[in-house]
Amino acid sequence: MALMRLDKFLSDQGIASRKELRAVIRHGRVSIDGTVAVKPEMKIDSELNKVYLDGKLISYSKYRYFMLYKPCGVVTATEDKKQKTVLELLSPEMRRMDLFPVGRLDKDTSGLLLLTNDGDFAHRVISPKFSVKKRYYAEVEGELTECDEKAFENGIELRDGLKCRPAELVRLGADRCEVVLTEGKYHQVRRMLASVGKPVTVLKRLSVGNLELDKNLEEGGYRELTEEDLCKVFSR
Numbered sequence: 196m197a198l199m200r201l202d203k204f205l206s207d208q209g210i211a212s213r214k215e216l217r218a219v220i221r222h223g224r225v226s227i228d229g230t231v232a233v234k235p236e237m238k239i240d241s242e243l244n245k246v247y248l249d250g251k252l253i254s255y256s257k258y259r260y261f262m263l264y265k266p267c268g269v270v271t272a273t274e275d276k277k278q279k280t281v282l283e284l285l286s287p288e289m290r291r292m293d294l295f296p297v298g299r300l301d302k303d304t305s306g307l308l309l310l311t312n313d314g315d316f317a318h319r320v321i322s323p324k325f326s327v328k329k330r331y332y333a334e335v336e337g338e339l340t341e342c343d344e345k346a347f348e349n350g351i352e353l354r355d356g357l358k359c360r361p362a363e364l365v366r367l368g369a370d371r372c373e374v375v376l377t378e379g380k381y382h383q384v385r386r387m388l389a390s391v392g393k394p395v396t397v398l399k400r401l402s403v404g405n406l407e408l409d410k411n412l413e414e415g416g417y418r419e420l421t422e423e424d425l426c427k428v429f430s431r
Protein backbone atom coordinates (compact mmCIF):
# COMPACT_ATOMS: atom_id res chain seq x y z
CA MET A 196 0.00 0.00 0.00
CA ALA A 197 1.31 3.46 -0.93
CA LEU A 198 -1.01 6.10 0.53
CA MET A 199 -0.61 9.73 -0.51
CA ARG A 200 -2.57 12.92 -1.05
CA LEU A 201 -4.40 13.18 -4.34
CA ASP A 202 -2.80 16.54 -5.26
CA LYS A 203 0.67 15.11 -4.53
CA PHE A 204 -0.04 12.03 -6.63
CA LEU A 205 -0.82 14.28 -9.60
CA SER A 206 1.99 16.78 -9.06
CA ASP A 207 4.57 13.97 -8.73
CA GLN A 208 3.75 13.12 -12.33
CA GLY A 209 4.66 16.67 -13.33
CA ILE A 210 1.14 17.47 -14.56
CA ALA A 211 0.94 20.92 -12.95
CA SER A 212 1.80 22.67 -9.70
CA ARG A 213 0.12 21.59 -6.46
CA LYS A 214 -1.78 24.92 -6.42
CA GLU A 215 -3.08 24.49 -9.96
CA LEU A 216 -4.00 20.90 -9.24
CA ARG A 217 -5.98 21.83 -6.15
CA ALA A 218 -8.17 24.04 -8.38
CA VAL A 219 -8.44 21.28 -11.01
CA ILE A 220 -9.58 18.79 -8.35
CA ARG A 221 -12.08 21.23 -6.81
CA HIS A 222 -13.57 21.77 -10.29
CA GLY A 223 -14.44 18.07 -10.40
CA ARG A 224 -12.07 17.15 -13.22
CA VAL A 225 -10.50 14.27 -11.29
CA SER A 226 -12.10 10.94 -10.52
CA ILE A 227 -10.96 7.94 -8.57
CA ASP A 228 -12.20 4.51 -9.55
CA GLY A 229 -15.17 6.14 -11.32
CA THR A 230 -16.16 8.58 -8.54
CA VAL A 231 -15.45 12.29 -8.80
CA ALA A 232 -13.02 13.44 -6.08
CA VAL A 233 -13.15 17.11 -5.07
CA LYS A 234 -10.81 17.08 -2.06
CA PRO A 235 -7.11 17.61 -2.89
CA GLU A 236 -6.11 16.29 0.54
CA MET A 237 -7.94 13.00 0.02
CA LYS A 238 -5.63 10.01 0.56
CA ILE A 239 -5.34 7.53 -2.25
CA ASP A 240 -3.38 4.34 -2.78
CA SER A 241 -1.08 4.95 -5.75
CA GLU A 242 -0.78 1.20 -6.37
CA LEU A 243 -4.48 0.30 -6.19
CA ASN A 244 -6.62 3.30 -7.10
CA LYS A 245 -7.22 4.33 -10.70
CA VAL A 246 -7.00 8.09 -11.02
CA TYR A 247 -8.45 9.90 -14.07
CA LEU A 248 -7.94 13.50 -15.09
CA ASP A 249 -10.55 14.72 -17.62
CA GLY A 250 -11.31 11.06 -18.24
CA LYS A 251 -7.71 10.12 -18.97
CA LEU A 252 -6.03 7.48 -16.80
CA ILE A 253 -2.97 8.85 -14.98
CA SER A 254 -0.41 6.13 -14.35
CA TYR A 255 1.86 6.69 -11.39
CA SER A 256 5.60 6.09 -11.34
CA LYS A 257 7.48 6.64 -8.16
CA TYR A 258 10.80 6.93 -9.95
CA ARG A 259 11.47 9.24 -12.87
CA TYR A 260 14.45 9.30 -15.23
CA PHE A 261 15.46 12.08 -17.62
CA MET A 262 18.33 12.96 -19.92
CA LEU A 263 19.49 16.56 -20.03
CA TYR A 264 21.74 18.09 -22.65
CA LYS A 265 23.85 20.02 -20.17
CA PRO A 266 25.24 23.24 -21.58
CA CYS A 267 28.57 24.68 -20.44
CA GLY A 268 28.31 27.34 -17.74
CA VAL A 269 25.93 25.61 -15.32
CA VAL A 270 27.00 23.55 -12.33
CA THR A 271 26.01 19.96 -11.66
CA ALA A 272 24.40 20.46 -8.27
CA THR A 273 20.92 20.58 -6.79
CA GLU A 274 21.58 24.02 -5.32
CA ASP A 275 24.27 26.65 -5.35
CA LYS A 276 24.23 30.09 -3.79
CA LYS A 277 26.16 31.78 -6.60
CA GLN A 278 25.96 29.76 -9.78
CA LYS A 279 23.13 28.48 -11.95
CA THR A 280 22.51 24.77 -11.44
CA VAL A 281 21.33 22.11 -13.88
CA LEU A 282 18.05 21.87 -11.94
CA GLU A 283 17.31 25.50 -12.77
CA LEU A 284 17.05 24.47 -16.44
CA LEU A 285 14.00 22.34 -15.64
CA SER A 286 10.31 23.24 -15.63
CA PRO A 287 8.66 24.06 -12.27
CA GLU A 288 6.79 20.72 -12.43
CA MET A 289 10.02 18.78 -12.81
CA ARG A 290 11.63 20.71 -10.02
CA ARG A 291 8.99 19.28 -7.71
CA MET A 292 10.07 15.71 -8.50
CA ASP A 293 13.10 15.66 -6.17
CA LEU A 294 15.41 14.92 -9.07
CA PHE A 295 19.17 14.94 -8.69
CA PRO A 296 22.03 14.55 -11.18
CA VAL A 297 23.53 11.09 -11.71
CA GLY A 298 27.24 11.78 -11.29
CA ARG A 299 28.79 15.04 -12.26
CA LEU A 300 29.87 17.01 -15.29
CA ASP A 301 32.19 19.99 -14.77
CA LYS A 302 30.85 23.49 -15.27
CA ASP A 303 32.78 23.65 -18.56
CA THR A 304 31.66 20.23 -19.79
CA SER A 305 28.53 19.85 -21.90
CA GLY A 306 26.55 16.79 -22.93
CA LEU A 307 24.52 13.93 -21.56
CA LEU A 308 23.57 14.20 -17.92
CA LEU A 309 21.04 11.82 -16.37
CA LEU A 310 18.63 13.07 -13.71
CA THR A 311 16.52 10.86 -11.47
CA ASN A 312 14.95 10.51 -8.03
CA ASP A 313 16.06 6.84 -7.85
CA GLY A 314 19.13 6.49 -5.64
CA ASP A 315 19.78 2.82 -6.53
CA PHE A 316 19.75 3.61 -10.23
CA ALA A 317 22.21 6.48 -9.69
CA HIS A 318 24.49 4.23 -7.66
CA ARG A 319 24.55 1.56 -10.38
CA VAL A 320 25.43 4.13 -13.05
CA ILE A 321 28.17 5.82 -11.02
CA SER A 322 29.80 2.99 -9.08
CA PRO A 323 32.94 1.61 -10.79
CA LYS A 324 31.72 -1.83 -9.61
CA PHE A 325 29.12 -1.84 -12.40
CA SER A 326 31.57 -0.57 -15.06
CA VAL A 327 29.01 1.51 -16.97
CA LYS A 328 30.90 3.13 -19.85
CA LYS A 329 30.89 6.90 -20.25
CA ARG A 330 32.01 8.20 -23.65
CA TYR A 331 33.35 11.72 -24.16
CA TYR A 332 34.38 13.88 -27.08
CA ALA A 333 37.43 16.03 -26.34
CA GLU A 334 39.45 18.68 -28.12
CA VAL A 335 42.96 19.28 -26.85
CA GLU A 336 46.01 21.46 -27.22
CA GLY A 337 48.90 19.68 -28.92
CA GLU A 338 48.92 16.59 -31.11
CA LEU A 339 47.55 13.27 -29.95
CA THR A 340 49.74 10.26 -30.69
CA GLU A 341 49.56 6.48 -30.80
CA CYS A 342 51.62 6.61 -27.64
CA ASP A 343 48.74 8.44 -25.89
CA GLU A 344 46.33 5.71 -27.03
CA LYS A 345 48.63 3.06 -25.56
CA ALA A 346 49.02 5.01 -22.31
CA PHE A 347 45.22 5.11 -21.91
CA GLU A 348 44.98 1.40 -22.72
CA ASN A 349 47.53 0.61 -20.00
CA GLY A 350 45.87 2.82 -17.37
CA ILE A 351 47.02 6.38 -16.89
CA GLU A 352 48.74 7.43 -13.71
CA LEU A 353 47.54 10.94 -12.83
CA ARG A 354 49.97 13.65 -11.76
CA ASP A 355 49.06 13.09 -8.09
CA GLY A 356 49.94 9.39 -8.42
CA LEU A 357 46.35 8.14 -8.64
CA LYS A 358 46.09 5.16 -11.00
CA CYS A 359 43.19 5.03 -13.46
CA ARG A 360 41.60 1.93 -14.92
CA PRO A 361 42.49 1.09 -18.50
CA ALA A 362 40.48 3.38 -20.78
CA GLU A 363 39.98 3.90 -24.51
CA LEU A 364 41.32 6.86 -26.42
CA VAL A 365 40.32 6.97 -30.10
CA ARG A 366 41.96 9.69 -32.17
CA LEU A 367 39.57 11.51 -34.50
CA GLY A 368 42.16 14.03 -35.67
CA ALA A 369 45.42 15.55 -34.45
CA ASP A 370 43.73 17.51 -31.66
CA ARG A 371 40.42 15.68 -31.09
CA CYS A 372 39.45 12.31 -29.75
CA GLU A 373 36.88 10.18 -28.00
CA VAL A 374 37.59 8.81 -24.54
CA VAL A 375 35.70 5.95 -22.90
CA LEU A 376 35.89 5.45 -19.14
CA THR A 377 34.29 2.98 -16.73
CA GLU A 378 34.87 5.09 -13.63
CA GLY A 379 34.39 8.72 -12.69
CA LYS A 380 37.16 10.33 -10.71
CA TYR A 381 37.09 14.10 -10.22
CA HIS A 382 37.93 15.90 -13.53
CA GLN A 383 39.07 12.53 -14.82
CA VAL A 384 39.18 13.09 -18.59
CA ARG A 385 40.84 16.49 -18.20
CA ARG A 386 43.40 15.08 -15.77
CA MET A 387 44.13 12.01 -17.90
CA LEU A 388 44.73 14.09 -21.02
CA ALA A 389 46.77 16.64 -19.04
CA SER A 390 48.97 13.81 -17.77
CA VAL A 391 49.97 13.02 -21.39
CA GLY A 392 50.61 16.74 -21.98
CA LYS A 393 47.37 17.48 -23.88
CA PRO A 394 45.23 19.99 -21.95
CA VAL A 395 41.54 19.79 -22.80
CA THR A 396 39.89 22.78 -24.47
CA VAL A 397 36.46 21.25 -25.19
CA LEU A 398 34.74 18.36 -23.42
CA LYS A 399 31.32 16.85 -24.10
CA ARG A 400 29.75 13.61 -22.83
CA LEU A 401 28.21 11.64 -25.69
CA SER A 402 26.83 8.54 -24.02
CA VAL A 403 26.29 6.60 -20.80
CA GLY A 404 26.30 2.84 -21.33
CA ASN A 405 24.73 2.46 -24.76
CA LEU A 406 22.44 5.43 -24.26
CA GLU A 407 23.46 8.27 -26.56
CA LEU A 408 22.68 11.94 -26.10
CA ASP A 409 19.48 12.48 -28.11
CA LYS A 410 20.37 14.33 -31.32
CA ASN A 411 16.99 16.11 -31.24
CA LEU A 412 17.79 17.86 -27.97
CA GLU A 413 19.17 21.36 -27.98
CA GLU A 414 21.60 22.50 -25.29
CA GLY A 415 19.61 22.93 -22.08
CA GLY A 416 16.87 20.62 -23.42
CA TYR A 417 15.73 17.42 -21.75
CA ARG A 418 13.35 14.52 -22.12
CA GLU A 419 12.08 11.60 -20.07
CA LEU A 420 13.77 8.24 -20.64
CA THR A 421 11.81 5.35 -22.11
CA GLU A 422 12.05 1.74 -20.87
CA GLU A 423 14.27 1.08 -23.88
CA ASP A 424 16.60 3.96 -22.92
CA LEU A 425 16.87 2.59 -19.39
CA CYS A 426 17.90 -0.83 -20.70
CA LYS A 427 20.53 0.83 -22.90
CA VAL A 428 22.20 2.44 -19.88
CA PHE A 429 23.14 -1.01 -18.56
CA SER A 430 23.50 -2.97 -21.81
CA ARG A 431 27.02 -3.83 -22.97
Ligand code: URA
Nearest residue numbers: 301304382383384385
Ligand atom coordinates in the same frame (compact mmCIF):
# COMPACT_ATOMS: atom_id res chain seq x y z
N1 URA B 1 35.91 14.17 -16.89
C1 URA B 1 36.18 15.48 -16.72
O1 URA B 1 37.33 15.88 -16.65
N2 URA B 1 35.15 16.35 -16.62
C2 URA B 1 33.87 15.98 -16.71
O2 URA B 1 32.98 16.82 -16.64
C3 URA B 1 33.59 14.62 -16.90
C4 URA B 1 34.62 13.73 -16.98
